[in-house]
Amino acid sequence: AQSVTQLDSQVPVFEEAPVELRCNxxxxxxxxxxxxxxxxxxxxxxxxxxLSGSTLVKGINGFEAEFxxxxxxxxxxxxxxxxxxxxxYFCAVHTSGTYKYIFGTGTRxxxxx
Amino acid sequence: xxGVTQTPKFRVLKTGQSMTLLCAQDMNHEYMYWYRQxxxxxxxxxxxxxxxxxxxxxxxxxxxxxxxxxKQNFLLGLESAAPSQxxxxxxxxRLRTGWNTEAFFGQGTRLTVV
Numbered sequence: 466a467q468s469v470t471q472l473d474s475q476v477p478v479f480e481e482a483p484v485e486l487r488c489n490x491x492x493x494x495x496x497x498x499x500x501x502x503x504x505x506x507x508x509x510x511x512x513x514x515x516l517s518g519s520t521l522v523k524g525i526n527g528f529e530a531e532f533x534x535x536x537x538x539x540x541x542x543x544x545x546x547x548x549x550x551x552x553x554y555f556c557a558v559h560t561s562g563t564y565k566y567i568f569g570t571g572t573r574x575x576x577x578x
Numbered sequence: 579x580x581g582v583t584q585t586p587k588f589r590v591l592k593t594g595q596s597m598t599l600l601c602a603q604d605m606n607h608e609y610m611y612w613y614r615q616x617x618x619x620x621x622x623x624x625x626x627x628x629x630x631x632x633x634x635x636x637x638x639x640x641x642x643x644x645x646x647x648x649k650q651n652f653l654l655g656l657e658s659a660a661p662s663q664x665x666x667x668x669x670x671x672r673l674r675t676g677w678n679t680e681a682f683f684g685q686g687t688r689l690t691v692v
Binding site: 471474499501506507508509510511514555564565566568569570571 | 582609611613618619620621622623626628634636668670680681683684685686
């Protein structure tokens with residue numbers, strides 16, 4: 466069965482510092498990978514997605530993620546964070562041949578002034 | 579373009595009461611989902627639908643029922659609410675075409691069962 470693991474439940478980081486949010490998945494078949502962001506009291510919105518092709522994917526708000534098939538990882542990075550990036554971030558997997566999205570437990574990013 | 583709209587946004591129920599959460603999407607999406615979000619547990623799939631008139635169970639379906647009588651609407655029902663159903667509920671939808679389309683989410687319904 467497929468699963469998604471987000472290794473950090475909370476990540477505090479100072480403004481303008483770089484950040485990496487980690488995501489590992491398990492699946493025996495082809496997967497599509499997504500990162501969603503949830504701002505306080507809002508729904509989830511898509512940051513970026515990996516479907517195929519280049520393993521480095523760029524998304525909105527300066528975020529990017531790298532797909533690593535050998536390590537089954539899809540870590541999210543931003544070189545310089547802003548206060549407005551404070552939110553919860555979810556990694557999700559969509560396995561080929563199913564209708565379902567499997568979400569990780571989320572990582573709460575807190576950007577400090 | 580409203581996207582995915584959930585009604586209501588907040589609700590407080592007493593144990594044993596029933597209610598229905600409505601999800602409406604105006605993007606002509608075939609697939610619709612209901613998730614619940616609990617602290618430290620991420621989003622867990624309750625039920626989903628791949629088209630009008632069809633529904634299927636997700637990871638945590640017990641205590642919930644759903645219906646998809648119209649393509650644009652997906653209803654989540656709680657027949658006899660329990661405190662364990664206190665949660666934030668999210669509806670999502672996506673296109674059927676291709677396996678790579680992202681899901682679009684509503685703003686959530688915060689439900690408290692006392």
